[in-house]
Amino acid sequence: MDETFPSLGSVPVGLGPEGLALDPERRHGFVACARSNSLVVFHLDTREVIREIPVAREPIGLAYDPRTRRAFTTDARSDMVSAVDTERLEVIRQIPVQHYPAGAGIYEERRKLYVGNTADGTVSVIDIDSLEVIATVPAALAAGSIAADPKRDRVYCVNFGDASVTVIDGESNQAIDKIAVDYAPCKIAIDSERGLAYVANSLVSTVSVIDLEKRKVVRTVPVERAPVGMALSGSGDRIYAANRGTGRVSVIDRESGREWGRVRVGQAPGDLAVDPTTNTVYVSDAATSTVSIFQDRLTGKPRTLPKDERHPLVGKPLPDFALPDMVDGRERTSGEWRGKNYILNFFASW
Amino acid sequence: MVNVWEHVNARDEALHFCKIHNIEGPVLLDSKAEYINQLGLNGVPVNVVVNKKGIVQAVGTTTPDEVRATLTKLLLPFGGG
Numbered sequence: 001m002d003e004t005f006p007s008l009g010s011v012p013v014g015l016g017p018e019g020l021a022l023d024p025e026r027r028h029g030f031v032a033c034a035r036s037n038s039l040v041v042f043h044l045d046t047r048e049v050i051r052e053i054p055v056a057r058e059p060i061g062l063a064y065d066p067r068t069r070r071a072f073t074t075d076a077r078s079d080m081v082s083a084v085d086t087e088r089l090e091v092i093r094q095i096p097v098q099h100y101p102a103g104a105g106i107y108e109e110r111r112k113l114y115v116g117n118t119a120d121g122t123v124s125v126i127d128i129d130s131l132e133v134i135a136t137v138p139a140a141l142a143a144g145s146i147a148a149d150p151k152r153d154r155v156y157c158v159n160f161g162d163a164s165v166t167v168i169d170g171e172s173n174q175a176i177d178k179i180a181v182d183y184a185p186c187k188i189a190i191d192s193e194r195g196l197a198y199v200a201n202s203l204v205s206t207v208s209v210i211d212l213e214k215r216k217v218v219r220t221v222p223v224e225r226a227p228v229g230m231a232l233s234g235s236g237d238r239i240y241a242a243n244r245g246t247g248r249v250s251v252i253d254r255e256s257g258r259e260w261g262r263v264r265v266g267q268a269p270g271d272l273a274v275d276p277t278t279n280t281v282y283v284s285d286a287a288t289s290t291v292s293i294f295q296d297r298l299t300g301k302p303r304t305l306p307k308d309e310r311h312p313l314v315g316k317p318l319p320d321f322a323l324p325d326m327v328d329g330r331e332r333t334s335g336e337w338r339g340k341n342y343i344l345n346f347f348a349s350w
Numbered sequence: 351m352v353n354v355w356e357h358v359n360a361r362d363e364a365l366h367f368c369k370i371h372n373i374e375g376p377v378l379l380d381s382k383a384e385y386i387n388q389l390g391l392n393g394v395p396v397n398v399v400v401n402k403k404g405i406v407q408a409v410g411t412t413t414p415d416e417v418r419a420t421l422t423k424l425l426l427p428f429g430g431g
Contacts, residue, residue, distance in 0.1 A: 015357040035357045204413050225412055226395060245412060247392030267383075267392045268355065287355040287383070287394075311409035313389060318400050321385050323378035326353065326364045332378055337400070341424050343417075344398040345351045346386055349367035 004302065005251070005263040008280065008293040011047045013040040016350050017284040017291060019062025019104070020271040021071065028086065029273070031284050031291055032059035032073045034350060039073050039084050042291065044275065044282075051089045055082035061104035061144070062271075063113055065128050072126075074101035074115055081115055081124075083131055093131045097124040103187075105146030107155055110170050116143035116157050123157050123166070125173050135173035139166040147190040147197070149212055156197060158185045165199060167215065179215050181208040187230040187271070189239070196254075198239050200227035207241055207252065219257050223250040229269060229283065234276025238296060242269035242283055249283060250306075251296065262306040265292040268348070286350050318344075354380045354394060399424060 014033025056078030099119035125135040141161030153170035167177040182201035197210040209219040225245025239252040251261035266285025353364040360381035399408040
């Protein structure tokens with residue numbers, strides 16, 4: 001048992017869970033299940049599913065408004081946002097947006113929901129109370145994850161296909177600037193008080209730290225393979241990156257900008273959400289269709305820092321395989337590649 | 351390429367993914383993740399680099415720099431074991 005980051009178990013949810021949000025006061029968790037086309041509501045203490053609510057096709061992004069207790073899923077393949085009343089546990093409105101919406105963020109103070117339309121490179125702005133689209137803002141290729149910065153009255157949208165972050169003015173809904181980050185940024189988390197943003201760059205396995213006053217990357221932190229999730233501890237002193245390529249969460253110390261820990265969670269973690277009072281971290285896992293939970297009890301710099309270890313397969317013969325071909329179902333075996341140098345790439349469509 | 355952890359309509363999802371990303375070459379299906387689990391791998395994407403003798407040279411290596419470095423080593427005369 002890991003004393004520093006003890007596991008608190010996991011909750012089996014729907015298939016292919018992605019976007020995750022919590023209401024720590026009500027002790028509820030919400031997760032968009034992309035392959036079950038549903039929003040799953042679970043209890044943070046009993047870790048039991050309260051209800052699975054059908055939404056439209058392929059919900060990926062998720063945002064939660066504590067004031068109205070509404071959860072919003074971005075249903076990518078339906079070009080729609082589903083607004084769910086989490087007390088009545090039902091969908092109250094489906095709002096058409098642009099193509100393949102894959103990320104969402106709430107600006108509570110301005111009562112606005114922002115949705116990144118990946119296929120159009122735009123951001124739809126929705127009034128949380130009237131549930132109407134009030135603006136569509138041009139961003140860049142594969143706009144997705146979004147977070148608000150109330151202190152500067154700005155909203156930031158990460159553009160996966162453009163290695164950039166679009167800066168949107170909170171009042172006018174105008175794109176006012178663009179910040180360059182690393183390749184394939186997937187997710188953004190904001191520390192509005194300190195004026196910092198953290199962006200997970202999936203393809204190059206780094207986290208960009210942005211100074212929000214200067215609108216520039218001030219530090220780049222290497223993490224493990226394919227970070228796609230990003231969240232902060234209650235104090236903002238700890239940054240968590242979910243590494244989809246290794247099945248672990250990197251725990252980063254804000255001050256030193258160093259990776260202080262690695263926590264195994266499921267097999268292909270996606271989104272992260274933190275209960276700030278207890279620093280309990282929830283992680284959706286699309287491979288195992290669960291939400292795994294651990295607590296961060298690290299109090300200072302650990303005695304040993306995480307190290308990259310060589311995988312035990314290196315230097316050994318590759319175990320034989322016999323798998324069906326995607327095109328015609330014909331069995332293909334490792335024997336076909338005998339005597340050749342080759343790369344076996346494992347991927348998933350999500 | 352091997353498609354893994356595809357919970358619903360594995361073949362259709364893999365075909366769709368390869369079409370929109372212009373992926374060519376053989377794609378195999380490991381929908382229940384039996385093979386990737388046998389290898390003791392977690393997560394996607396992950397590359398397993400194999401040499402002519404069938405020996406695994408590297409695991410991971412998905413960033414452009416890592417791929418370049420590994421392939422250079424593998425393709426050097428007498429390199430790669």
